[in-house]
Amino acid sequence: xxxxxxxxxxxxxxxxxxxxxxxxxxxxxxxxxxxxxxxxxxxxxxxxxxxxxxxxxxxxxxxxxxxxxxxxxxxxxxxxxxxxxxxxxxxxxxxxxxxxxxxxxxxxxxxxxxxxxxxxxxxxxxxxxxxxxxxxxxxxxxxxxxxxxxxxxxxxxxxxxxxxxxxxxxxxxxxxxxxxxxxxxxxxxxxxxxxxxxxxxxxxxxxxxxxxxxxxxxxxxxxxxxxxxxxxxxxxxxxxxxxxxxxxxxxxxxxxxxxxxxxxxxxxxxxxxxxxxxxxxxxxxxxxxxxxxxxxxxxxxxxxxxxxxxxxxxxxxxxxxxxxxxxxxxxxxxxxxxxxxxxxxxxxxxxxxxxxxxxxxxxxxxxxxxxxxxxxxxxxxxxxxxxxxxxxxxxxxxxxxxxxxxxxxxxxxxxxxxxxxxxxxxxxxxxxxxxxxxxxxxxxxxxxxxxxxxxxxxxxxxxxxxxxxxxxxxxxxxxxxxxxxxxxxxxxxxxxxxxxxxxxxxxxxxxxxxxxxxxxxxxxxxxxxxxxxxxxxxxxxxxxxxxxxx
Amino acid sequence: xxxxxxxxxxxxxxxxxxxxxxxxxxxxxxxxxxxxxxxxxxxxxxxxxxxxxxxxxxxxxxxxxxxxxxxxxxxxxxxxxxxxxxxxxxxxxxxxxxxxxxxxxxxxxxxxxxxxxxxxxxxxxxxxxxxxxxxxxxxxxxxxxxxxxxxxxxxxxxxxxxxxxxxxxxxxxxxxxxxxxxxxxxxxxxxxxxxxxxxxxxxxxxxxxxxxxxxxxxxxxxxxxxxxxxxxxxxxxxxxxxxxxxxxxxxxxxxxxxxxxxxxxxxxxxxxxxxxxxxxxxxxxxxxxxxxxxxxxxxxxxxxxxxxxxxxxxxxxxxxxxxxxxxxxxxxxxxxxxxxxxxx
Numbered sequence: 019x020x021x022x023x024x025x026x027x028x029x030x031x032x033x034x035x036x037x038x039x040x041x042x043x044x045x046x047x048x049x050x051x052x053x054x055x056x057x058x059x060x061x062x063x064x065x066x067x068x069x070x071x072x073x074x075x076x077x078x079x080x081x082x083x084x085x086x087x088x089x090x091x092x093x094x095x096x097x098x099x100x101x102x103x104x105x106x107x108x109x110x111x112x113x114x115x116x117x118x119x120x121x122x123x124x125x126x127x128x129x130x131x132x133x134x135x136x137x138x139x140x141x142x143x144x145x146x147x148x149x150x151x152x153x154x155x156x157x158x159x160x161x162x163x164x165x166x167x168x169x170x171x172x173x174x175x176x177x178x179x180x181x182x183x184x185x186x187x188x189x190x191x192x193x194x195x196x197x198x199x200x201x202x203x204x205x206x207x208x209x210x211x212x213x214x215x216x217x218x219x220x221x222x223x224x225x226x227x228x229x230x231x232x233x234x235x236x237x238x239x240x241x242x243x244x245x246x247x248x249x250x251x252x253x254x255x256x257x258x259x260x261x262x263x264x265x266x267x268x269x270x271x272x273x274x275x276x277x278x279x280x281x282x283x284x285x286x287x288x289x290x291x292x293x294x295x296x297x298x299x300x301x302x303x304x305x306x307x308x309x310x311x312x313x314x315x316x317x318x319x320x321x322x323x324x325x326x327x328x329x330x331x332x333x334x335x336x337x338x339x340x341x342x343x344x345x346x347x348x349x350x351x352x353x354x355x356x357x358x359x360x361x362x363x364x365x366x367x368x369x370x371x372x373x374x375x376x377x378x379x380x381x382x383x384x385x386x387x388x389x390x391x392x393x394x395x396x397x398x399x400x401x402x403x404x405x406x407x408x409x410x411x412x413x414x415x416x417x418x419x420x421x422x423x424x425x426x427x428x429x430x431x432x433x434x435x436x437x438x439x440x441x442x443x444x445x446x447x448x449x450x451x452x453x454x455x456x457x458x459x460x461x462x463x464x465x466x467x468x469x470x471x472x473x474x475x476x477x478x479x480x481x482x483x484x485x486x487x488x489x490x491x492x493x494x495x496x497x498x499x500x501x502x503x504x505x506x507x508x509x510x511x512x513x514x515x516x517x518x519x520x521x522x523x524x525x526x527x528x529x530x531x532x533x534x535x536x537x538x539x540x541x542x543x544x545x546x547x548x549x550x551x552x553x554x555x556x557x558x559x560x561x562x563x564x565x566x567x568x
Numbered sequence: 569x570x571x572x573x574x575x576x577x578x579x580x581x582x583x584x585x586x587x588x589x590x591x592x593x594x595x596x597x598x599x600x601x602x603x604x605x606x607x608x609x610x611x612x613x614x615x616x617x618x619x620x621x622x623x624x625x626x627x628x629x630x631x632x633x634x635x636x637x638x639x640x641x642x643x644x645x646x647x648x649x650x651x652x653x654x655x656x657x658x659x660x661x662x663x664x665x666x667x668x669x670x671x672x673x674x675x676x677x678x679x680x681x682x683x684x685x686x687x688x689x690x691x692x693x694x695x696x697x698x699x700x701x702x703x704x705x706x707x708x709x710x711x712x713x714x715x716x717x718x719x720x721x722x723x724x725x726x727x728x729x730x731x732x733x734x735x736x737x738x739x740x741x742x743x744x745x746x747x748x749x750x751x752x753x754x755x756x757x758x759x760x761x762x763x764x765x766x767x768x769x770x771x772x773x774x775x776x777x778x779x780x781x782x783x784x785x786x787x788x789x790x791x792x793x794x795x796x797x798x799x800x801x802x803x804x805x806x807x808x809x810x811x812x813x814x815x816x817x818x819x820x821x822x823x824x825x826x827x828x829x830x831x832x833x834x835x836x837x838x839x840x841x842x843x844x845x846x847x848x849x850x851x852x853x854x855x856x857x858x859x860x861x862x863x864x865x866x867x868x869x870x871x872x873x874x875x876x877x878x879x880x881x882x883x884x885x886x887x888x889x890x891x892x893x894x895x896x897x898x899x900x901x902x903x904x905x906x907x908x909x910x911x912x
Contacts, residue, residue: 238593342872346834347772354834364838368775368830375771387772
C-alpha cells in the first residue's frame with residue numbers, strides 16, 4: 019500500500035513536468051507554399067500617421083538606453099536562453115520581397131547596366147525649362163532646396179561642401195545604387211550640373227532663418243546658397259537631385275519595435291534580417307550615418323491597398339564623406355560616445371592612440387576619409403548604437419556577406435563610375451577600397467557558419483555552392499552528410515534512410531509526394547552545420563527549408 | 569544670455585536681429601544686456617558680413633557699456649594680488665571697419681572709431697575704489713577722463729581649417745592703431761598688436777598642439793601716456809588662466825600659450841596647457857624673462873567640430889582658477905573689431 023502511495027506521489031510531482039515539455043508537435047514545420055518569397059498581401063495601413071523624430075532624441079536614447087529586445091549575453095549561463103533569430107525570413111532564411119526589401123542582385127543577377135541604372139534613370143530633372151525652387155531644404159546638414167522641374171516633378175537638390183567638391187554627391191549616387199542592388203527601397207538620385215539661370219524662386223516660398231522665423235525666399239537666397247557650394251571647371255553647379263518619393267510621407271522608421279499604426283509591421287525591427295544585415299552593408303559602404311533620421315516611410319499602394327513602404331534615404335554621409343566635409347577618422351571605428359574609450363582617453367591623456375587615429379588616407383578631397391587597411395568588418399560601428407545591428411547573429415551576417423561578395427570587381431568599378439569623379443585617382447581609390455572591404459567582409463562573415471548556399475537537386479544529388487571556395491577565401495572543404503526521414507508534423511528525424519553521400523538515397527526516390535527528408539551537412543567544425551529539408555513533389559524534389567547552426 | 573565682461577555675473581537681455589536686409593546681404597543687430605551685478609551693455613550693429621565669395625566687408629557698431637566694478641591691482645608686473653581695487657568703466661563707442669579679402673587666406677582693412685569714456689570710482693562693497701589707492705602718476709587716467717578717436721590698419725593671414733574649432737593651420741594678425749586724446753591731449757599713443765596662432769595636428773587630427781603668441785606694444789611721445797583703461801591686460805580666462813581676471817595692467821604685454829589637446833570622444837577634447845606672459849612698461853623689456861606662468865587642464869565641448877563650451881582649470885602661484893566659457897580659447901576673429909579692450 020505504501021508503495022502505491024509513493025508511486026502516486028511521484029506521478030503527481032512529475033505532472034507539472036509534462037506541461038513543461040516543449041510542444042514540438044503543435045504545428046507542422048513546413049507548409050505547402052514554403053518557402054515564401056513575398057510577403058502576404060498587405061492589410062490597409064491608411065491609418066498610419068506622419069511622425070517626426072528628433073535628431074538629438076534619437077542620439078541620446080540610442081546611446082544611453084538599450085532599446086529594443088536584445089540578444090542574451092554571451093556569458094548567460096541559462097541553457098534555456100536562446101538567441102533570437104531573425105523573424106522576417108522564409109524557410110530558406112531569405113527575406114521576403116515586400117515593403118521593406120526586394121531580393122535583387124543575389125537572387126536575380128543584375129547586369130552591369132541594371133546595376134548602373136539603379137532604381138531608375140529616366141526621370142532626371144528636365145533641363146528644357148527653368149527649375150522652380152519651391153522650398154528651402156530643412157533636413158540634413160548640407161545646403162540645398164526643393165525644386166519642381168518643367169515636367170512638374172519635384173526633387174530635393176543637395177550640394178557638396180566648398181572644402182570637398184564631389185564628395186557628398188558622388189557618395190550619394192554610388193551608395194544609393196549599391197543599396198538598391200542589395201534590395202532596399204531608395205529614392206532615384208541623379209547627378210546634375212546646371213548654371214544659376216536654371217533656377218528661379220517660386221511664388222510665396224517661405225524660408226526659415228537661423229532663428230526659425232519664416233520669411234519670403236528671394237533670388238538672393240538662392241545666390242547665397244550657391245555662394246557656399248563649389249563650381250565645376252566649366253563654372254556650373256554640381257548637385258544630386260533626389261526625386262520625391264510618391265506617397266504620403268510618414269516619417270522615419272526606427273531600428274527597434276514596430277509601428278503601432280501599421281497593421282503589416284509585425285516583426286520587431288531589431289529582429290528583422292534586412293535591418294540586422296544592413297549593418298554589414300553599412301560597414302562595407304561606411305554608412306556610419308545609418309540611423310533612423312536617414313530613413314523614411316511612405317504610404318504606397320499595392321492592388322489598391324495602402325501600405326507602408328520603408329526607404330533608406332540620404333547617403334551623402336557614406337564612403338569617406340560626412341556630407342559637410344570629410345568623415346571623421348572615428349567614423350566606423352567608434353560610436354560618437356561610449357564610456358570605456360572616453361574614460362580611457364581621459365585618464366591616459368591621449369597617450370593611448372586608437373587604431374583609427376593611425377589610419378592613412380589619401381589626399382583626395384573628393385574621397386575624404388575612406389580606407390580599407392584598418393577597416394574591421396566585425397567591429398565596424400555606426401555613429402551610435404543601432405538595435406538591429408547590435409542583434410546581428412552569424413546567420414544574419416552570412417546573409418548579408420554573401421550579397422556583398424556577390425559584387426564582382428567589374429560591377430563595383432562600374433557603380434563607382436556613376437559618381438563621376440573628375441579625378442581618376444579618386445574613382446580608383448574608392449573602387450579598390452570597396453573591393454578590399456568586400457573581401458574583408460567575406461572573410462569575416464562567410465565562414466562564421468558553413469559557407470554553403472544555393473542548394474538544389476540536380477542529377478540525383480543534393481548540390482550547393484561553397485561560397486568561401488567560390489570567392490577564394492579558403493580552399494574547397496570536404497563536407498559530410500547524413501540523411502534523415504523528416505516527419506513534418508512531429509518534427510522528428512528518423513535515421514537513416516540511406517547512405518552518407520550527397521547522392522539522394524534510394525528511399526527518397528521511393529517516397530510518396532508530401533514526404534519530407536532532411537540532410538545534415540557538417541564540415542570540420544561539428545558546431546557548424548546546415549540542415550537542408552527536402553520535400554517530395556509528384557514529379558520532383560524541392561528544397562523546402564534550410565537551418566544553420568554555429 | 570551672457571556676453572558681458574568676466575566677473576559681471578549672470579546676464580540677460582533681448583536681441584533684435586535681421587539677416588534679410590538687402591536680400592540677405594546686410595545684417596542689423598541690436599542687443600541690450602544687464603547682469604544681476606548691474607553691468608550693462610547696449611549694442612547696435614549694422615554690417616555686411618563676409619560671405620564665401622565676397623571680397624569686401626564692412627561693419628559699423630555703436631555700443632554703450634557701463635561696468636561698475638572692474639578689477640585693478642595696480643600698474644605693472646609687480647602689482648600685488650592683495651592690492652585689488654575696482655573702478656567703473658563707462659564708455660560709448662562708434663566704430664566702423666571695412667576690409668578687403670585679397671586672397672582666400674589674406675585680408676586687409678582699416679577701422680575708425682570714436683569713444684566717449686568715463687572711468688570712475690568702483691562700486692564694489694568688498695574692495696576699495698582704485699582712485700583712492702592709486703595716483704595719476706602711477707595710473708594714468710585714474711582721475712580724469714578723455715574721449716578718443718582711433719584709426720587702425722590691419723592684415724590677417726588665416727589658414728585655419730575650421731575657425732570654430734581649428735585643428736590645423738595658422739592665423740597671423742597684425743594691427744597698428746593710432747589713438748588720439750580729444751579732451752586732454754595727454755593720452756595720444758600708438759599701439760602695435762602682433763598675434764600668431766599655430767595648430768599642429770597628428771594622428772589624423774585627433775591630437776593637436778595649439779600655440780599662440782601675442783604681443784601688444786605701445787608707442788608714446790614724450791609727455792604722453794597710455795591711460796590704464798586702454799592698456800593691455802593679462803590674467804583670466806583668455807590668456808593667463810591661473811590668475812584672476814584683469815590681474816596685470818601696463819603699456820605693453822606678451823602672452824604665450826601652448827595647449828596639447830586630445831579627443832576623448834566625438835563631442836569633447838581634453839587639453840593640458842601652459843601659459844606664460846607679462847606686462848611691461850618699456851618696449852625694450854620685450855623678452856622671455858620674468859614671465860608669469862601657470863599650467864592647467866581643460867575640456868572643450870564641440871558640436872559639428874565647433875567649440876561651444878570650454879571649462880579650464882588653471883594653477884599658478886596665486887592659486888587656482890576655474891573658467892566656464894562659451895567660446896573657444898584663442899578665438900580672436902578679424903582685427904579691427906570695435907572694442908576698447910578685447911577682454912571687455
